[in-house]
Amino acid sequence: MMYVVIAVFVVVMAAALIVLLGMAIGAFSAMFTGMRDDLRTRRSAARAQPDGPHPAREPEESPADPLGDLADTLRLAQARRWESCQSIRQRLDGDPSEHGERDAGRFTLRALDIWRGRSLESVDEGEAGVRRHGGDTGELDRFASDPVGQIAWTTAAVAERISDLSAWRLDFFDRHSVRVDLGGEVTAIARAAVGLRDQFVILGDAPSGHLAADPEVVSTFAEKSLLLSGRLDELVRRLEAFAGYEQIVAQIQHRQEKQAWLDRVGGIDDVEHVVATEWDRAEADRMRHMADESDVLASIYLDEIAPLAKSLKRE
Template sequence: MVFVAVAVFVVVVAVALVLLMSTAIGAFSAMFSEMRADSARRRARRGDSPVSTAGPVASTSADPLGELADDMRLAQARRWASCRSVQSRLPDQTNETSGYVARALDIWGGGDLDRLRGDRVGQIVWTTAMVADSVARHPAWKLDFFDRHAVRVDLDGEVASIATAAAGLRDQLDILGDSPKGHLGVDDEVIATFTEKSRVLSWRLDGLVARVEAFADYEQIVARIQQRQEKQAWLDRVSAIDEFEHVVDAEWDRAESDRVRNMAGESEVLASIYLHEIAPLAKSLKRSDAA
């Protein structure tokens, strides 16, 4: 009987533990699910990412395509301004025939350089090539400092990576095309899909511009290293000038100036004596001799 009672007790305790663990797991699962949902809601409110895990959702706006067009224009204006800002910080003498520009054009698919600069996506590629060319033209870029500290960026690789991504986005934007028209322009699913994909592509372009800005910040660091190198070279060059030696020479020059000035004063006194006393006496002696 005692054995049976112990066995029953053990079974009851085991069942209780299982139920307790199941309850705890359920509570934790619910808590984490709520945390994930709350995090997703916060991200949606902040607009951190336009990517949605759900299907396209119809907009509640009266003119969703018009609202989207306004947002896309603002986003494009921001990207254009960012590229212009980067370009304004670079030296004016950009080499339009540099290897980086040629590499960017080749990846872009060739064409005219002016068209690349004027394209809404091509401007990102052009700005990247300008930054790479500017970095390479700094004499300090040849210093082994960047290799010793493992901070040398692969300029050609950076240009190729950004240009490749930009060309891919350009092609996808071409596939997406303009805003739907006709019966497609009033279809909720079509509008929602077009809106979502437009925002995703715009978000990707923003990411490329941010990458170009980081690349430009790197160029500014290289430029500052160049300035420091030029400053040090100037200091090394002028260090050959011995300040102490020049102080001694300057003191000697001052003493010589005083000596010459004193001699000039004495000469003036002697000249005055000669003119006022000796010269008339000499004339009278000459007249006496003549008589």
């Protein structure tokens, strides 16, 4: 019986394998037939087309706007520089919008002369005094509001503040070799600002027309613009360091004023005033005691002795 079952199982498995093999052969045959027909179709189409290269597709235009992105980057950089200069001016004056006569000091006039291309040797103290008291307010306003000139103008304002501090005249800075040449710093930054201003004039506005579509022109303009903007950033960092130096000088001024106050107040003799205070307290106690005695004696005299004496006189 077992042999019969095994024989039946073998027959069934053989039949199943034969069926599966037939299905596989049919599928492969259909696949190769389709591939052969597709190959014949492609060959026929190739023979029907004339010889020659296929027309190239035009490159798709890039949606990016490099000049627009560059303008945004430069605008943000300029805003940061302006904010830094305004912050320094606000700390110095409390109102960065005022460019009155107090701003027209010798360092401001020096920076203005460099900005205008005027020879520094041709400016004497007398002329500087006349210009300080009028005639340059509008020019100073234009100088201070220029995106590049503001750096030199703020540098001059920092130098003015340092020179006005009494602590700046201490020999401390000379003994420790930490005194900065204020005029030299103003001159260096002002001349650098003038050079960058002239470079921006040479660079001009962003290219337009067919130049704006030229990748080489656009990349060159972007490279030069970022280079000059980076120079301005470093110039502002130098200004910020100079403003930090002014804060140190101001702190020395505060310490000097504190020490002068302590020295002045220290002249008050504590022991002497403690003794005098105790003496005043004792005198006050003695005075109150005498007042009490006077009150008692007065009440005795007025209330008892005086009426008795008056009655005796009548008798």
